[in-house]
Amino acid sequence: MTQPIIGIPCCRWWLKDSHFFHLAGEKYIHAALAAGGIPLLIPALGDASQIAQILTTIDGLLLTGSQSNIEPQHYHGKLLENDFNDPQRDATTLPLIRAAVALNIPVFGICRGAQEMNVAFGGSLEQAVHQQTGMLDHREKNGSSDEMYGDAHYIQLVAGGLLEQLYGQSTARVNSLHHQGVARLADNLQTEAFAPDGLIEAFSVKNTAFALAVQWHPEWKFQDNPLSLTLLAAFGDACKKRHLARVLKQ
Numbered sequence: 001m002t003q004p005i006i007g008i009p010c011c012r013w014w015l016k017d018s019h020f021f022h023l024a025g026e027k028y029i030h031a032a033l034a035a036g037g038i039p040l041l042i043p044a045l046g047d048a049s050q051i052a053q054i055l056t057t058i059d060g061l062l063l064t065g066s067q068s069n070i071e072p073q074h075y076h077g078k079l080l081e082n083d084f085n086d087p088q089r090d091a092t093t094l095p096l097i098r099a100a101v102a103l104n105i106p107v108f109g110i111c112r113g114a115q116e117m118n119v120a121f122g123g124s125l126e127q128a129v130h131q132q133t134g135m136l137d138h139r140e141k142n143g144s145s146d147e148m149y150g151d152a153h154y155i156q157l158v159a160g161g162l163l164e165q166l167y168g169q170s171t172a173r174v175n176s177l178h179h180q181g182v183a184r185l186a187d188n189l190q191t192e193a194f195a196p197d198g199l200i201e202a203f204s205v206k207n208t209a210f211a212l213a214v215q216w217h218p219e220w221k222f223q224d225n226p227l228s229l230t231l232l233a234a235f236g237d238a239c240k241k242r243h244l245a246r247v248l249k250q
């Protein structure tokens, strides 16, 4: 049996004194491999006319984190001065997510990717979670990569939800490297986990095969983390099922 193809949409970044590059962090590529897939990077061309054809060639969609933020116009947020945005990534991922879910293609969103899933379906974002009264500071700690991606807080898994069923535990510890977060969850999404301050840390799309989003980073050193391994295995299994169905149809 051949392996499922996992599409990974890129960021489009201007590299200093250079040109635009279409990029995805290597840890996400390794996570797609660990899920049993063949990673396929999708450039951030923002050309919606190519989406239907892209979706005939992939069996899963892995949405990565990024330092860039989704342009607030996509959720009626306010334009911030010096906000680091990536409009071509937004123009690629937002329609891609809607089309993938409509076709029941498995989707796994991580950090910015989770925020994209919420915004794609009409949800909104809090643009600076740490500035809200009573909220934790969800931004990364200064220091080495291991400190930045180190354990940050616990999450409470929703009883009976997909995440709790997959993991079999009601709490977990996660890392945290974001300053934005879900404000209003889109209507077709359901909460899967909360942070101690009530921030939504994970959600899934209702009534679909596998479309899960997490605000933390399971791709970071996934081999050492039972929850990350569980998530990648579940995503991989869903992609394999989709691949089998796609190959049998040809």
Ligand SMILES: N[C@@H](CCC(=O)NCCCC(=O)O)C(=O)O
Pocket: 025, 064, 065, 066, 067, 068, 069, 110, 111, 112, 113, 177, 178, 179, 180, 181, 217
């Ligand atoms: N910019 C958004 C999303 C944060 C995010 O995805 N961080 C990832 C950092 C880089 C990586 O590990 O891929 C926000 O700040 O909320």
